[in-house]
């Protein structure tokens with residue numbers, strides 16, 4: 001079952017936690033990385049999230065920063081103590097921390113508000129086909145409508161769109177970013193009568209480690225996390241299917257997709273009756289994956305961008321996929337544009 005650690009595993013984990021040392025970190029994939037450094041029980045402990053799906057670079061970076069303490073666990077304990085002393089509530093741990101956050105009314109509040117504030121300066125529903133250089137300016141060629149010229153550009157669309165836009169202006173950069181994969185994800189939203197579902201979904205939801213051999217990646221109890229997302233007498237569950245682990249499952253026809261989700265929710269949460277509400281959202285290209293070599297790719301793109309000092313690439317394809325990362329990187333981009341400027345990738 002999820003999040004469980006067997007007694008023997010605990011013992012092994014405790015023993016390993018004392019003696020894990022840090023040999024040099026190899027440039028391999030996450031699977032090799034984990035086998036080299038961690039006992040399987042440690043993976044299970046951290047199994048609140050499927051570590052095989054964590055961006056390799058992210059894990060390597062955070063583990064490298066812990067390695068200065070001599071062992072993973074010692075590092076985590078020291079960081080937790082430091083955080084407690086400084087009065088921080090979110091102490092570091094082996095799994096992801098933080099809260100799920102959104103706007104009342106959903107994420108579109110962000111873009112709707114920006115649109116309202118910026119007024120006619122925003123051109124909506126206009127896909128850029130490609131970019132060229134015209135008299136020292138960047139010309140945007142839209143799929144429909146007139147071209148426009150700008151002194152500087154910030155591209156914040158997905159990597160595959162950036163690659164398409166840059167195919168003539170910067171073919172080298174376009175080629176590098178076009179290889180960032182975006183596996184498909186299907187989001188299955190199910191609404192249940194609160195009286196029937198009882199207390200089985202009291203928490204924020206769950207993530208399923210790959211060793212559980214389930215079709216679904218996890219389920220968020222949206223109505224618990226965001227109380228305004230469902231009527232009071234209902235529970236809204238949002239289940240994710242597909243991703244890097246099993247992208248083909250995101251493409252199942254609706255009936256097969258639903259059968260699989262119902263079966264997994266029954267096995268995991270004991271939900272064995274039909275929902276009152278069903279809505280399926282399909283993301284053919286969902287979340288960019290930072291595979292082995294991502295850091296090198298970023299460095300190469302940064303070097304290429306020196307030839308395009310007024311072109312900035314940002315968005316979730318480069319330095320963090322969470323919304324928090326995207327907002328942080330947007331702020332950094334704005335700061336660097338209003339400051340010294342120069343070639344960069346945020």
Ligand SMILES: Cc1cc2nc3c(=O)[nH]c(=O)nc-3n(C[C@H](O)[C@H](O)[C@H](O)COP(=O)(O)OP(=O)(O)OC[C@H]3O[C@@H](n4cnc5c(N)ncnc54)[C@H](O)[C@@H]3O)c2cc1C
Pocket residue numbers: 126127128129156157158161185187283286287314315316317320321322323324326
């Ligand atoms: C199913 C799913 C669930 C997620 N859940 C979470 C979560 O719970 N928490 C979390 O932190 N993150 C989550 N994420 C990740 C997070 O939502 C994204 O990483 C983040 O929203 C990406 O923001 P962005 O601005 O980089 O890209 P986007 O929000 O994708 O914006 C890109 C924009 O570029 C535009 N565009 C594309 N092509 C062109 C073109 N040719 N011309 C002009 N415009 C173009 C698009 O229309 C779009 O408006 C989830 C992602 C998915 C897919």
